[in-house]
Amino acid sequence: MTDSLFGDAAQDLHGPIQAAAPSEELARLHRLLPEQLYLGTSSWAFPGWQGLVYENEYPEARLAREGLSAYSRHPLLRAVGVDRGAYHGLDAADWSRYAKQVPDGFRFLVPAPSALTEAVARGPRHPPGHAATNPRFLDAAYAAEHFVMPALEGLGDRAGPLVLQFAPMPPELTREAHPLIERIAAFLARLPATHAGIRPVYAVELRNPELLTPRFVHRLREAGARLCIGIHARMPPLARQAAALRSMDAGTAPEGGWSLAGPLVVRWSLHAGFGIEQARNRYAPFNRLIDPDLVTRGTLVHLIRVAVRSAQSAFVIVSNEAEGCAPLSCVELARALADRPE
Numbered sequence: 001m002t003d004s005l006f007g008d009a010a011q012d013l014h015g016p017i018q019a020a021a022p023s024e025e026l027a028r029l030h031r032l033l034p035e036q037l038y039l040g041t042s043s044w045a046f047p048g049w050q051g052l053v054y055e056n057e058y059p060e061a062r063l064a065r066e067g068l069s070a071y072s073r074h075p076l077l078r079a080v081g082v083d084r085g086a087y088h089g090l091d092a093a094d095w096s097r098y099a100k101q102v103p104d105g106f107r108f109l110v111p112a113p114s115a116l117t118e119a120v121a122r123g124p125r126h127p128p129g130h131a132a133t134n135p136r137f138l139d140a141a142y143a144a145e146h147f148v149m150p151a152l153e154g155l156g157d158r159a160g161p162l163v164l165q166f167a168p169m170p171p172e173l174t175r176e177a178h179p180l181i182e183r184i185a186a187f188l189a190r191l192p193a194t195h196a197g198i199r200p201v202y203a204v205e206l207r208n209p210e211l212l213t214p215r216f217v218h219r220l221r222e223a224g225a226r227l228c229i230g231i232h233a234r235m236p237p238l239a240r241q242a243a244a245l246r247s248m249d250a251g252t253a254p255e256g257g258w259s260l261a262g263p264l265v266v267r268w269s270l271h272a273g274f275g276i277e278q279a280r281n282r283y284a285p286f287n288r289l290i291d292p293d294l295v296t297r298g299t300l301v302h303l304i305r306v307a308v309r310s311a312q313s314a315f316v317i318v319s320n321e322a323e324g325c326a327p328l329s330c331v332e333l334a335r336a337l338a339d340r341p342e
Contacts, residue, residue, distance in 0.1 A: 017063065018055035019070040026331070030075035032338035034308045038107045038160065039333060040079030041326035042269070042319040044071040048285030052327045053077070072102040076334050077327065079160055081109040081267070081317045086165070089113035089146045095154025107160035109267075109317050110151045116143050118167040138183055140190035152196045159198060160315055161265045163228050165205040174208050181216050188223035203228035203265040209236050217248035221261070229303075231268040231296060231322070233275065238299045245303075264307040264314040266300065268322045268329070279321035289332070290324035297329075301336045 022030075033039075045064035050057040053074050058067065071077060082090070082098070098108065121134045136142050152159055166184075173180060188202060204220060205228035206212055212235075217227055227248055229241045249261040271279055271291050283290055300316060307314035316333065318326040 017067050017070045019073040020055050022075045026075040029334040029338050036313040038079035038315045039330045040077050040317050042081040043083050046286050048287040069101040072106050076330050079107045086111035086114055092150040092154035095151055099155045099158045109160045110162045112147050112164045117164050119169045138187040140187050144192050148192050149195050152198045161201045161203040163203045168207040185219040185223045188225045205230040207234045212244055217244050221248050226262045226265050228265040232270045238296050260307050260310040260312045263312050266316045268318045270321045283324040286320040286325050289328050
C-alpha cells in the first residue's frame with residue numbers, strides 16, 4: 001500500500017515515460033493508412049501532449065531526453081523531425097541513440113545544420129546590417145562530413161529525407177537568381193550519392209519565394225534532389241508549391257497525368273498570417289486545434305494520394321504552429337485519407 005493517495009501517479013511520473021493508450025479509432029486509422037505514408041511532428045518534447053501522445057504530463061526537458069520511445073508508439077506517428085539538428089549538427093552516435101529508441105518502419109527527417117544553409121554569418125559578432133558571408137554556405141565537403149555521413153551512419157535504414165532548409169537570403173544574393181540556382185544545383189550534385197549502403201533522399205526547402213521558379217525545380221530534379229514543400233508564412237500558398245512540384249515531375253506519367261518521380265516531402269510549419277512567436281503564444285500548450293486549416297489539409301490529402309498512386313513514399317511533418325496541436329493535425333489528415341476515399 002502506498003503512503004499517499006497519489007503514490008501510484010508519482011511512481012508513474014518517475015518511471016519510464018508511458019505512451020497514451022491508443023483509442024480504437026487510432027488503431028483503425030493505423031490499419032487503413034498506406035505503409036508508405038510517414039506522418040509525424042517536428043519534435044516530441046511537449047508536456048501539453050498529455051493524453052494525446054503521453055500518458056502523463058512530463059517536464060519538457062525529460063521528454064526531450066526520454067520521450068522518443070513513447071512518441072514512436074503512437075499508432076499514427078511513424079516519423080519525426082529533429083529540430084535540434086538544425087542548430088547543432090549531430091554526430092553518428094547521437095543519431096544512433098535516437099535510432100535505437102524507435103521500431104522498424106520509423107523514419108527521421110534530418111535537418112541540415114544552419115552553418116551549412118545560412119548564406120550570411122549570424123550571431124553577436126554579426127549584428128543586423130553588418131552580416132558577413134558565411135564561408136560554409138554550400139560547402140559540399142562540410143555537408144558530407146557534418147550532415148550526410150553522420151546521419152546515415154547513425155540512423156541506417158531509419159533515415160528519412162535529408163532536408164536543406166535555406167534560411168532567408170538577402171536581396172543582393174537573390175536579385176540575380178540564376179547564378180544562385182546554379183550554385184545550389186552544383187552543391188547538390190557534389191553530395192554523396194550513397195553512404196553506409198544507403199542512398200539518401202535530399203530535399204530542399206526555401207524561405208525565398210522568388211527562387212521558386214521552373215528553372216529551380218528543374219535543376220533540383222537534374223541534381224537528383226526533391227523539392228520540400230514548406231508551408232510557412234514566408235512562402236507562397238500550398239497550391240502554388242504543389243504546382244511547382246508538378247512542374248518538377250512533368251513528363252513522368254503517361255498520357256499527361258501526374259505521377260511523382262520521387263518521394264513527397266512536406267513540412268507544415270506555420271499557419272498563414274502568423275509569425276512563429278505569435279503562433280506559439282496563441283497555441284501553447286499545444287493540446288488542441290485552434291485554427292483548423294481545411295484548405296491546407298485538403299491539398300495535403302491530395303498530394304499524399306498522388307504519392308501513393310505513384311508508388312512513392314510520403315513524408316509529412318507537422319508543427320504545433322500549423323493549427324495548434326501537431327498530433328491532432330496528423331489525426332485529422334489520417335481521418336481524411338481513411339474516411340473519404342477517392
